[in-house]
Amino acid sequence: MSTSPAAGAARWAASDPNRVRLKDLRTEEMVLNMGPQHPSTHGVLRLEVVTDGEIVIDVIPHLGYLHRCFEKHAESLTYPQVIPYVDRMDYLAAMNNELAWAVAVERLLGIEEDIHPRVQYIRVLMAELNRIASHLVSIGTFGQDAGAVTPFLWCFRDREHILNLFEWASGARLLYNYIWIGGLMHDLPVGFEERCREFVQYFRPRVRELNDLLTYNTIFVERTANVGVLPLEVAINYGCSGPMLRGSGLRWDLRRDDPYLVYPDLEFDVCVGRGEVGTPGDCWNRYKVRAEEIEQSLRIIEQCLDQLQRGVARRTADFDPQKLCPPRVVPPRGAEVYARFENPRGELGFYILSDGTEKPFRVKARSPSFSNLSVLPEISRGAMLADLIVILGSVDIVLGEVDR
Amino acid sequence: MDYYRIAFYLFGALTVLAAVVVVWSRNLIHAGMGLLLTLFGVAGLYALAAADFLAVVQILVYVGGIVILLLFGIMLTQRIAGRAPRTGVVNRTVGALIATGLFVLFVMVIFSARFAELPWIAQGRMIDRESAPPVGSTVERLGQLLVGPYLLLFEVAALVLTVALIGAAYLARRSRQEGARPRRMIS
Amino acid sequence: MMAQRGYWANLRTGLRTVWTGLRLTFRHLKQARRRRAPVPIWDPSYFRQPDGQVTIRYPHEAIPVPDTGRYRLHNHIDDCIGCLKCARVCPVDCITIETIKAVEDLGTTSNGQKKRLWIARFDIDMAKCCYCGLCTMVCPTECLTMTKVHDFSEFDRDNMVYHFANLTPEEAEEKRRLAEAAAARPTAPVREGASEKPAAGSGKPAFAPRAVPRGQSAPPGQAGAPATRPAFAPGAVPGPEPEQSGEAEPKAETSSPQAEERKPTPRPFVFKRKES
């Protein structure tokens, strides 16, 4: 109404033919608050969405609803005590977080090379199992975001087997505290390797089933392909990592490019978005990278099992991984380390600065979900509201890690 | 008093009352809903007049189509957050003049028409409702009329609608191109 | 997509994939006649279960918890030497221990360590516990363990505080006085009156539920530093006459045979409600 002519003629304004121009004939912008209570924000994330009808003009993620001061907390805890806390960062991939923390501290202590091979293989086995579990959740919820509920429950059905394996090995189903600095909490229970192999055999056909039901379903492809395209430069500039980055076509995997533990000895492919459907960097390719990584993880698991059953990491009677842990973890004063690891969601990095006591002086976690989430507004502008949900699902965030 | 009469008055009352809501309500959505009810009442009157096809088409086109789109437009273009969309009273004098003039005109027409003497009404009055065969479907007659004597008008109407459709598509395209925001076209 | 592959190809793919999906889900619909048995993962038949329903009807049936299962904490107080290691290692500070130096002989633990301290207070706030299991790993006498009992929800948060001490507050006060007296006169002989108590730890259910004033059972203000708490804290004053609350038997106890053998088990302290 501000364009109305002189005040005296104001009441004629509504019928003034020159008042309305074609470009003004658009719907009004509306701010839609998605979350923190919303079925598809994967936790307590709040998205402030500026919409023009169905079209998303801008997205502003509001974080911090799950902030628990992990980094500050870590300064008042001894190094082994931090492990239960890192579990709770990316609670869907707790093993990977533990592994990251343990190896980072070992690097700080300078004992990374001395880790017993069996410990190393068990760690890799656990990390890859957890990668599968995490990707299953990611794929399942992504399908649900697109409206397919059944794949979600099938994924959870199979994840349950991994959780059972973990409970058997570590005693806990979600937050394990299994990988310790220098060692492990326990050795694998007897029979674990065999059961793990059976899991691999059991699981391979399920991945095919999932592909039939979801991956190549036309509706799913239509919903996800060419949606939320993340160009490679943008991905690099925003510090995206993990499947986000690989989905855009960069063959970058820290397990291969900055290896740790026994990954150099293991054979696996780095999956990238090839644009088999859609274009590299879209939601479908990110999804596909995860689906393919599940199969690569199965490969790694089989190789680990070979070593654990017959190879260098055979079970021995005197092997006690708890005894391998240093009784007191006191890095030298001034020692610092930045160690980075390939988590299911991307590059998890820990910067640790020691002041020569049992407790770290400063800890900084570079969490992959946080960086990946930051690119959300960039790739969802101009998409539709339904796409926004799919894009958010394809970014695959865990709020425990975003907020820490 | 038979059912037809009761139903007639019910639908009549519905039509008039809803029309009053349309006129008096300052909430645009309420007015739109009133319009919907008015047209629904009119459809009921059509049905009572044995024009079943017309009644159903009235509901299909006006109630289910046009008014819904009207409301749709109001909802999309008016401010959504905050207060409900309201109309102001503008052009009081002119409006009153036109309304009064129309009213007088209609009343004059009604009183000068002498409906009772119209041939088809007179014919209808002579049919005994109890013994007469039920009124057949009007669909066939209407169809024959539309593609027979009124073919040209039918085609013209179709043409007008097509032009309107093309125009709407054109407007939608224009505004999208003018939009500064890039929109990736998907599939 | 559609532009890439053309209208007809896309239509064909669409129909084909939709049909594939429908066939797949229909197969699962038919499979629902069978169901998995709730076998534990260490059972060799675990991955040879039939395809079909996988839901476990939880209260009626459950997957057995492995022996490594880390759930509710239990302290076998007879073996506890009050070394405070568990309280110190706990990342969330959920263990509160108060000890009193014993002037009399307390015997040894089951693995032969000498006991020198009365445990006036051994409270675990299971509501705070993060189930990391660190405390059980450092325990030198292996008296602190995590049991397989995993279902022990409560209506009142105070009931999540488990008391394991082997002294009632009155007894604790008594022991404290004795200890202070002994500290004042280091060479003084052990008083006769105290010797009636040495078997207290094993002779009676020392850690039976007992009443502590509400403010003391889980003092929020003390959450920060129970581990470094002085042993002779003045906070542990005798409470009022105990309200008997033994009838509130935690029902989850019965589901685990292991917990069964450890009877008498720690019972959460239950406050009587007004209406009961």
Place this chain on the structure above:
Amino acid sequence: MGSGMEFFIALLGPVLGVMFVALLVASFIALYTLAAVYAERKVSAFIQDRVGPLETGPRGLLQTVADILKLLLKEDIVPRMADKPLWVVAPFVVFSAVFVGYAVMPFGPELVAANLNVGVLFITAFAAFEVAGLLLAGWGSNNKYALYGAVRSVAQVISYEIPAGLAVLSVVLLAGTLNLQEIVLQQGIGASGPRHLFGLPFLPDVSALGGLFTWNVLAYPHLLIAFAIYFIASLAEVNRAPFDIPEAESELVAGYHTEYGGIKFAFFYLAEYGGMLLVGLIGAVLFLGGWHSPLPNLGPVRLADWTTGPIWGIFWLLLKGFAAVFVHMWARWTLPRLRVDQLMYLCWKVLTPFAVAMVVVSAFWASWR
């Protein structure tokens, strides 16, 4: 006074009769909804390797009864900022739009509440009227998600009504009537005029055989495609997956009924499930022989004759309707959801051209016959 009493009796008698029928249908819809919700849960559970409701009643059969009792007992909340009259009336508008559709549904020979000459149009018209209710709900809730749901449902109605209407039209052209009962009568043993197998004159006349062969989809094979189009469009009409865009859970929480609870929410549910059955029944009537038996007369074995009658009519029609409802559920738990513009694409660029083609085929067929 006497004349007054007579007047009232004369007035009330038929009114009571109509109300009795209406109540019958309403209670049928309510009972059917209870069963359908239970079935939906079980179907979804079995597809997803779960067990579904099990605890309430034998095999969980009373679960939906418990749910409806809960809904009835819930406090009837009106959001403070809601547009109250619209908000209150919306669920009932939605439900009655579906409910009215059952009035013209022929359940058997002589078994139709209102044998309307324009039955087909009538149902189409009131299906469109349902959208008015959704719009009221969406606007009246004063909730952005609800408004999105309402707006989407209006955008959807325009898209799916075209192919659905054209598919229906291709039947109507061949039937030559808009009366649903007559359309059914043409598809059975009582059909007047010859009805050749697959509509081809050199094949034998099957009108005496009855059963499956006289159904529209077999008498005019091109109607199979029309039926597919109608079925897909009817999924969209009742907002079922993959077209559940107006109530898309992952985006719009619950769409237009986000704010509703208690009995009003129950009415939305009744409308949804009643609508599912209704569109299934219409499909059966138009394409699958309505209340006619699928069993043909084979010589002395008069299967079609034996399985025709009022009770059989209800049985066969409901069987066909329930089959359609089952397919609705099956599809829902298999397919992801389309986006709004993809629904438009599907409706305008895929279904509509094919539906137009079917109308053209029907027109030629009808004139050639």
